[in-house]
Amino acid sequence: MAEVARTAGPGGAKEQVRRLLALLPYLLAHPGARVADVARTFHITEKQLVSDLGVLWFCGLPGMMPGDYIEVDMDAVEGEGVIHVSNAEFLARPLRLTADEALGLLVALRTLRESGGQAERALLDPVIERLEKAAEQVDAGLDKVAVRVDAAEDPKVRQTLQDALARGRRVHLRYWVPYRDETTERDVDPMRLLQAEGWTYLEGWCHRAEDVRLFRLDRVSDVQVLDEPAAPPPQARPRDLSEGLFRSSPDYPVATLELEPSAAWVAEYYPCEQVTELRDGSLRVRLRVADPRWLRRLALRLGGGARVVEPPELAEAVRQDAVDALAAYETTDPAGAGGVADVADSRPGMR
Structure with a gap:
């Protein structure tokens, strides 16, 4: 049998001990569990799981005589990809919750x-x-402990979507897309309702985008259940949200922003490829952008707290957006437009 490399893995030795104490009762309750399934259950890699099993192999009761050690069939792990554990009944019960x-x-x-x-x-x-x-x-x-959820969405929207999911029916949505400031009409095959970062979302196959999409319920102004079955195609898979809602792609173009301390939350909220702290305390961040219109709206929202550095065409688009917004303000409020324009033209985010 090949030598098993033993590493503590993510979180260090303390986290590994916690994981092992939870892993052993699970394996005793699921004899013959597959390595891939157990790794997925515990959110670790198969390599780390095999390393953990190698550590268990050297654990046991005080005395450390041959019959005191936990038995792990490493040949079955390496040859068949299944896990058999024995002589560990003293840890068969899961740990109590703290x-x-x-x-x-x-x-x-x-x-x-x-x-x-x-x-x-x-x-x-x-x-x-x-x-x-x-x-x-x-x-x-x-x-x-009491929990109160202040849901911004219409409860009728939620109930209608739950009904559509239960009946397996397609729905028609009127949905507001914030980064385009546009209300869209689309047919969706519902897959599930989920909560993430304090909001409720419908996940489903969008026939307009021809892809899986998330729809925040408070942005749904109307929903109708259609007399057509919901039939997501085989390639439709629920998104893995373990790393958050916002996921970048290497296919997206890169943008560079400079953020004042008041806008530093952007670097924590959105996935950035690089974050550099500058001498004046501001941040320079590089992030991938699926749609430039989203970044333009974000830059306007941040005002003087952000400046688009690259690409230059995006920086120019943000500047033009600011000019257009000021022109619209001047039309509606001629008396105060001059002062506002003077301040806005000096904003670092609009240069």
């Missing part, structure tokens, strides 16, 4: 409950009740 873990889980479940419909509440209520009872012995204050 107060912080229980609190985080309760908040997440209660948020899902408040934002879901009757069907979701019927499923979640027993789970929340069991977790609350289990958490009483950890921290008596957990039962005081």
Whole structure:
């Protein structure tokens, strides 16, 4: 058998210990689990999982006699891609939740409950009740946690979409696209409703874009259930949101911005390829942009807090957008236009 390289992996040794203590009960409850499936469940690579198994191989009860070690069939791991663990029944039960873990889980479940419909509440209520009872012995204050979801979307929109999902029907949406400031009409085959970063989204196959799209529910002004079955094509796959909503692509063009401290949140909120802190405390960021119109609207929103450096044609487009906006303001407010124009022309974001 080949030698197994043992590395702690992401998070270091402390995180690896936590992972191993959760991994062992899982493997005992799922004998013969495939390496790829277990790695996916624990959000680690197959290489790291094999390394973790190599560490388990050298763990056991005090005394460290031959019968005290955990047995891991590494030949089956390497040859068949399956995991068999034995002589580890002393760790068969999962670890108890800490107060912080229980609190985080309760908040997440209660948020899902408040934002879901009757069907979701019927499923979640027993789970929340069991977790609350289990958490009483950890921290008596957990039962005081309350969650209120202030949903900006129309509850009728959510209910209609839930109905369409349950019936497997296509929907017609009136949807506002913010970076184009345009209301669009499109037919969508719903795939799922999900929550991300505090908002509720419909994910589905958009026939207009011929691709999977996310639609934020508070931007849906109207939805109609069509008398056609929802039939996403085989290539339609739910997006992996584990790394956030905004995902760049190497096919997108690159833009460079300089951000004042007031606009530094952009570097944290959007995926940037490079972030450089300048001597004056500002940031220079490089990011990929799927649609230049989005960046133009962002630059106008940031005002003097941002300046588009590259590409030059995009910087010129932002400058022209500012000029057009000031011209429109001058038309509606001639008395105050001069002062506003003087200030705006000096904005670093508009140069």
